Amino acid sequence: MTDLLTPVLTDNWDAERSWTLASYESLGGYGALRKALADLTPDAVIEAVKDSGLRGRGGAGFPTGMKWGFIPQDNPNPKYLVVNADESEPGTCKDIPLMMASPHTLIEGVILSSYAIRANTAFIYVRGEVLHVVRRLQAAVQEAYAAGHLGSDIHGSGYNLDLVIHAGAGAYICGEETALLDSLEGRRGQPRLRPPFPAVAGLYASPTVINNVESIASVPSIIDHGAAWFASMGTEKSKGYGIFSLSGHVKRPGQYEAPLGITLRQLIDLAGGMRDGHELKFWTPGGSSTPLLTAEHLDVPLDFEGVAAVGSMLGTRALQLFDETTCVVRAVLRWTEFYKHESCGKCTPCREGTWWLVQILAALEQGQGSEADLDLLLDQCDNILGRSFCALGDGATSPISSSIQFFRDEYLAHLTHGGCPFDPAAATVFATAGATA
Amino acid sequence: MPLPATALAELATIAARYPQARSGLLPMLHLVQASEGRITPEGIEACAEILGISAAEVSGVATFYTMYKRKPVGDYHVGVCTNTLCAVMGGDVIFERLKDHLDVGNDETTADGKITLEHVECNAACDYAPVMMVNWEFMDNMTPQSATQLVDDLREGNEVRSTRGPKICTWREAERVLAGFNDGLADEGPAAGPASLVGLEIARERGWTAPESGRRTAELAPPSSPEAAAEEADTSRAESETKVDESPADTKHVDNPAKGDEAK
Numbered sequence: 001m002t003d004l005l006t007p008v009l010t011d012n013w014d015a016e017r018s019w020t021l022a023s024y025e026s027l028g029g030y031g032a033l034r035k036a037l038a039d040l041t042p043d044a045v046i047e048a049v050k051d052s053g054l055r056g057r058g059g060a061g062f063p064t065g066m067k068w069g070f071i072p073q074d075n076p077n078p079k080y081l082v083v084n085a086d087e088s089e090p091g092t093c094k095d096i097p098l099m100m101a102s103p104h105t106l107i108e109g110v111i112l113s114s115y116a117i118r119a120n121t122a123f124i125y126v127r128g129e130v131l132h133v134v135r136r137l138q139a140a141v142q143e144a145y146a147a148g149h150l151g152s153d154i155h156g157s158g159y160n161l162d163l164v165i166h167a168g169a170g171a172y173i174c175g176e177e178t179a180l181l182d183s184l185e186g187r188r189g190q191p192r193l194r195p196p197f198p199a200v201a202g203l204y205a206s207p208t209v210i211n212n213v214e215s216i217a218s219v220p221s222i223i224d225h226g227a228a229w230f231a232s233m234g235t236e237k238s239k240g241y242g243i244f245s246l247s248g249h250v251k252r253p254g255q256y257e258a259p260l261g262i263t264l265r266q267l268i269d270l271a272g273g274m275r276d277g278h279e280l281k282f283w284t285p286g287g288s289s290t291p292l293l294t295a296e297h298l299d300v301p302l303d304f305e306g307v308a309a310v311g312s313m314l315g316t317r318a319l320q321l322f323d324e325t326t327c328v329v330r331a332v333l334r335w336t337e338f339y340k341h342e343s344c345g346k347c348t349p350c351r352e353g354t355w356w357l358v359q360i361l362a363a364l365e366q367g368q369g370s371e372a373d374l375d376l377l378l379d380q381c382d383n384i385l386g387r388s389f390c391a392l393g394d395g396a397t398s399p400i401s402s403s404i405q406f407f408r409d410e411y412l413a414h415l416t417h418g419g420c421p422f423d424p425a426a427a428t429v430f431a432t433a434g435a436t437a
Numbered sequence: 438m439p440l441p442a443t444a445l446a447e448l449a450t451i452a453a454r455y456p457q458a459r460s461g462l463l464p465m466l467h468l469v470q471a472s473e474g475r476i477t478p479e480g481i482e483a484c485a486e487i488l489g490i491s492a493a494e495v496s497g498v499a500t501f502y503t504m505y506k507r508k509p510v511g512d513y514h515v516g517v518c519t520n521t522l523c524a525v526m527g528g529d530v531i532f533e534r535l536k537d538h539l540d541v542g543n544d545e546t547t548a549d550g551k552i553t554l555e556h557v558e559c560n561a562a563c564d565y566a567p568v569m570m571v572n573w574e575f576m577d578n579m580t581p582q583s584a585t586q587l588v589d590d591l592r593e594g595n596e597v598r599s600t601r602g603p604k605i606c607t608w609r610e611a612e613r614v615l616a617g618f619n620d621g622l623a624d625e626g627p628a629a630g631p632a633s634l635v636g637l638e639i640a641r642e643r644g645w646t647a648p649e650s651g652r653r654t655a656e657l658a659p660p661s662s663p664e665a666a667a668e669e670a671d672t673s674r675a676e677s678e679t680k681v682d683e684s685p686a687d688t689k690h691v692d693n694p695a696k697g698d699e700a701k
């Protein structure tokens with residue numbers, strides 16, 4: 001039996017000066033790199049990642065080893081690895097603490113992954129709004145060069161790799177992988193038409209692998225302990241461990257690293273329960289772009305298949321928990337305003353559609369409009385979902401359609417009440433502390 | 438005003454970090470803000486000239502990203518997260534309180550030029566809600582009271598530290614780091630805040646590990662009681678401290694993190 005929590009990526013976060021090379025190496029860090037450079041061919045690294053069953057941790061769950069296998073090695077252009085460290089999906093807060101506490105875990109993963117796909121240049125595209133994380137990454141890269149983990153002829157292997165830390169400038173859409181590439185080329189961050197996929201024509205139209213921070217950071221452990229070790233955790237089709245981020249009205253919000261397939265009931269239990277005297281009302285399994293779930297879904301296995309089976313998505317395991325003091329209409333309106341603000345404007349369904357969604361939701365929240373507006377909202381969602389150029393537009397519809405499915409009456413209560421029937425002060429953290437707002 | 442020669446030279450250094458120079462544009466615009474306090478027409482021209490593209494192209498990029506500012510920013514950019522999770526947990530109340538307290542609206546700067554207030558989107562710190570950012574440093578678990586105290590301290594020039602980072606620098610100094618010029622402060626602040634560690638602490642207490650985890654945890658026998666676990670965790674921490682002390686911990690940080698890239 002695997003333990004309920006399985007710290008691997010988080011295991012060294014409580015070590016003294018865990019962000020330094022000295023600390024990381026004292027706990028075995030860069031051992032996987034030495035092993036791979038000495039004993040494994042690039043293809044053997046790809047095989048190990050394929051065999052582990054690792055699926056992308058950035059939301060979509062695409063098998064990582066398979067993605068690497070798509071890189072055409074006969075293509076004469078340079079190959080690139082780009083790490084997606086844009087972490088901006090509302091609720092998602094795992095990559096940032098990882099890079100703050102242990103940037104070398106990511107960097108070791110970058111070197112192993114670049115070696116596997118035969119890239120000699122790699123980038124970490126980190127959102128700009130996290131200054132201290134940028135500092136830690138910069139310093140760690142510096143240390144890695146000085147130690148000979150980066151640069152030319154790494155540990156006498158003949159393999160060369162340069163790694164650039166690149167800070168973004170504030171745009172959620174740049175987390176979408178093709179928009180990220182345009183942004184990294186110094187352009188407005190707007191998604192590209194696919195195909196061609198980045199594996200064939202990515203950065204500078206060259207073969208490019210883009211992976212999430214946590215995906216890449218998982219690679220050293222797979223090389224260290226073996227694919228079978230990794231696959232011994234998790235469920236049949238969702239292997240391994242992942243960081244689950246609990247936030248909101250729970251006693252101990254924070255990061256919990258567990259095998260995929262743990263349930264929200266188990267996680268809330270570990271977190272000491274919901275705050276006193278309150279109960280779970282709705283939650284997001286993987287960020288605001290994944291349809292809301294309710295207390296009905298506490299026992300759903302949090303793996304790719306389990307969450308999909310109840311009509312949502314595992315996404316980034318960003319578990320935002322709201323209790324009964326929270327107005328779902330207010331919550332959904334705020335997310336919708338976010339999507340409207342972040343829509344890149346490239347395609348009409350999303351650019352215009354998110355604007356209209358906000359208009360109607362804002363009116364409903366004020367108690368204006370009629371029941372027919374709910375159907376209008378659903379109809380608009382229908383016209384955005386599947387018709388948008390990228391998944392941002394699709395994601396914008398998730399909170400709306402799922403909240404109407406589960407909380408139709410609450411929307412109607414705004415109409416009969418002539419406004420929001422909730423007291424927003426009751427939902428704040430200071431409400432429990434007895435302070436006044 | 439044209440940019441100082443040092444800034445122009447640094448813009449060129451940034452472009453040289455990349456296989457294709459234009460990739461440097463985002464960090465270059467960060468550097469323009471560090472030098473000029475905002476994106477100026479001269480800054481746009483300078484980037485365009487170095488990259489051999491039109492000023493209109495640079496401008497198109499500068500207007501796309503929310504961190505680039507056309508109007509001068511105060512010494513301290515104060516962000517309040519009002520995305521749903523933080524808003525519900527108290528971010529909305531905090532933002533209203535600060536607008537009142539500072540007598541400014543969203544994206545406005547106080548008359549003394551010290552503080553620019555803005556509501557920001559989810560900053561990947563939801564487990565510390567309600568969250569504020571000062572010059573993009575984390576200020577976790579805020580209340581209306583601690584928020585007003587924070588801005589008062591900033592205005593009065595009192596020392597303010599990030600809950601997960603160093604003493605707050607100025608906005609322009611922060612922009613310089615984002616341009617890729619490390620300020621040597623990486624070793625300030627904790628490895629992780631308390632919320633980042635909750636799951637790990639529970640695992641330590643209960644002796645839970647990944648199967649045959651080969652690194653540190655493997656050396657620990659499964660503890661019989663939470664106290665034993667705590668003791669063992671302490672020992673292992675002490676051991677790792679010792680190791681850290683013995684190794685050359687303070688590797689020098691030079692200004693340019695992409696040094697190796699330049700050297701090739």
Ligand SMILES: Cc1cc2nc3c(=O)[nH]c(=O)nc-3n(C[C@H](O)[C@H](O)[C@H](O)COP(=O)(O)O)c2cc1C
Pocket residue numbers: 055056057058059060061062064084085086087088089172173174175176177178210211212213215216390391392
């Ligand atoms: C609007 C939008 C935002 C995204 N933001 C992120 C992000 O911040 N980080 C991330 O890793 N993936 C993000 N993704 C997913 C990426 O497009 C891509 O699937 C992922 O980086 C692939 O890495 P993985 O296979 O390792 O998960 C986003 C997707 C969309 C549509």
Ligand code: SF4
Pocket residue numbers: 173191342343344345346347348350351388389390391392393394
């Ligand atoms: S769906 Fe939205 S974000 Fe995506 S391309 Fe269209 S407008 Fe841009």
Ligand code: FES
Pocket residue numbers: 090091092518519520521522523524558559560561562563566568
């Ligand atoms: S919602 Fe505020 S940090 Fe995520």
